[in-house]
Amino acid sequence: xxxxxxxxxxxxxxxxxxxxxxxxxxxxxxxxxxxxxxxxxxxxxxxxxxxxxxxxxxxxxxxxxxxxxxxxxxxxxxxxxxxxxxxxxxxxxxxxxxxxxxxxxxxxxxxxxx
Amino acid sequence: xxxxxxxxxxxxxxxxxxxxxxxxxxxxxxxxxxxxxxxxxxxxxxxxxxxxxxxxxxxxxxxxxxxxxxxxxxxxxxxxxxxxxxxxxxxxxxxxxxxxxxxxxxxxxxxx
Numbered sequence: 001x002x003x004x005x006x007x008x009x010x011x012x013x014x015x016x017x018x019x020x021x022x023x024x025x026x027x028x029x030x031x032x033x034x035x036x037x038x039x040x041x042x043x044x045x046x047x048x049x050x051x052x053x054x055x056x057x058x059x060x061x062x063x064x065x066x067x068x069x070x071x072x073x074x075x076x077x078x079x080x081x082x083x084x085x086x087x088x089x090x091x092x093x094x095x096x097x098x099x100x101x102x103x104x105x106x107x108x109x110x111x112x113x114x
Numbered sequence: 115x116x117x118x119x120x121x122x123x124x125x126x127x128x129x130x131x132x133x134x135x136x137x138x139x140x141x142x143x144x145x146x147x148x149x150x151x152x153x154x155x156x157x158x159x160x161x162x163x164x165x166x167x168x169x170x171x172x173x174x175x176x177x178x179x180x181x182x183x184x185x186x187x188x189x190x191x192x193x194x195x196x197x198x199x200x201x202x203x204x205x206x207x208x209x210x211x212x213x214x215x216x217x218x219x220x221x222x223x224x225x226x
């Protein structure tokens with residue numbers, strides 16, 4: 001079945017450590033996105049990529065980094081520079097070049113800094 | 115930059131009652147999406163509206179986009195416990211198909 005997979009579902013990190021969240025899709029979508037969700041804040045865009053080896057910052061990119069070496073994969077690294085990393089992280093993908101895209105979402109990763 | 119405001123922020127309804135959630139944009143909408151989310155899970159696509167005056171229905175959920183394309187409503191008829199969750203509206207802010215922006219969500223609880 002086609003879909004978008006995030007792993008792990010739960011992640012714990014000590015302060016000062018970097019951590020990488022995985023996002024893989026087999027939908028053959030060109031575009032991939034990372035969002036952060038905090039209670040009462042809705043979804044805020046961290047990074048997005050429309051093509052391999054290219055990505056753009058979203059509204060809250062500081063303290064995060066991404067790579068897009070393969071079309072299927074768009075990992076997100078939460079660095080120690082991110083002041084409040086505890087949040088729910090959602091990855092999404094979509095087709096581009098067909099007008100307004102419908103985004104398909106993964107099940108999310110809940111990151112907790114301890 | 116475009117912003118989406120949802121109201122109400124939260125809603126508790128008795129099973130069987132109807133309800134409406136609103137999404138208002140600060141700029142003209144060129145594509146309005148409704149998603150549903152169960153707590154701690156990903157978003158499930160419900161409907162997408164593009165044309166002014168457009169209305170779409172799926173089972174007991176109806177979404178409308180006003181003629182001026184700045185406001186959308188999501189109406190649930192005869193609510194059920196399965197309708198409980200967070201409803202988010204999303205929009206494409208620059209028509210470039212880059213990334214969706216979202217409202218802050220409306221949390222719906224249905225009491226039986």
